[in-house]
Amino acid sequence: MKRAQENPFELSIMILTRNRKNEVLRAIQSCVECCLPEKTEFVIVDNASEDGTQQDVERFLLSHSCTWQYHYLPENIGCAAGRNVGLRISRGRFVFFLDDDAYIEGPKESFFQDMIRVMRQHDDIFCITTSLFDTKLNHARPFAPSRFHHSGEFYRVLMFHGGSSMIDKEKWLDPNRLFFDYQFRGMAELYPTLKGYFHGRYVVEMPSVRVIHDPSPNAFFSQRMQILYHYSGAVHVKLTFYPGITHPIVYGMFVLRIWKYLGRKGVSEAFEKLSNINKNLAPETVSLKQFLRLLSEFGLVNVF
Incomplete structure (x- = not known):
């Protein structure tokens, strides 16, 4: 593993994966095609893959001169707990969560900078969720919007998508946990959204930053x-x-x-x-x- 610098990173790109080697490589490729902040690290949390994911991912990251952490888990602990692991070991102030079967559409030149700028400008925003187009549904996944809080660039929503969102760790209430570890699957994002809301820290959607979710045929649940x-x-x-x-x-x-x-x-x-x-x-x-x-x-x- 390539060692990161000791000083804090601005951005950690966190991807949770399991037995989706081709999909996760596509996700990472879409990130490196973007204009990244100078101090960026990749954090890959592997939920006990058995398809050689780690070797191929590390080879790719090395070939693109990236800094990364690869954390292999001996058993599948689920999405929520896996993302919590990524949150704990990430060294960036801003953590972008990307599903392994999703990829960034754009704008490639300002995707990350646009979200970071908005969170720096608004002290009450702790999470930004992107527009998310689902290829299986053939439309963007809807978010429940606020009746009152809209701006030209973003609007407040009731929940974010865990696989396509950015967190400002300095504004979050618990540096070690974003989700319930035991919530193996199912609306895990609702907990941090409501916890943040009741503490005056909010989730917004930015429609201008776009991610494509292309659900893997390697699904884990019916x-x-x-x-x-x-x-x-x-x-x-x-x-x-x-x-x-x-x-x-x-x-x-x-x-x-x-x-x-x-x-x-x-x-x-x-x-x-x-x-x-x-x-x-x-x-x-x-x-x-x-x-x-x-x-x-x-x-x-x-x-x-």
């Missing part, structure tokens, strides 16, 4: 499992923060959504998933006033 993880994970995070008076509505919306996509049988499966994840529940309950502010800004359907 669509059914993705739905179960998605909605049970979201409810778990909401129960962490929302006042108790709102919990019946949270559960009611949970049942309706699962029934819509998976039918009656899916509801019992979903509650089993939720019961397992709720064993880790550690409430950080906010006041009703704080919650009503969130509700006013993003609306009932998005908040519940």
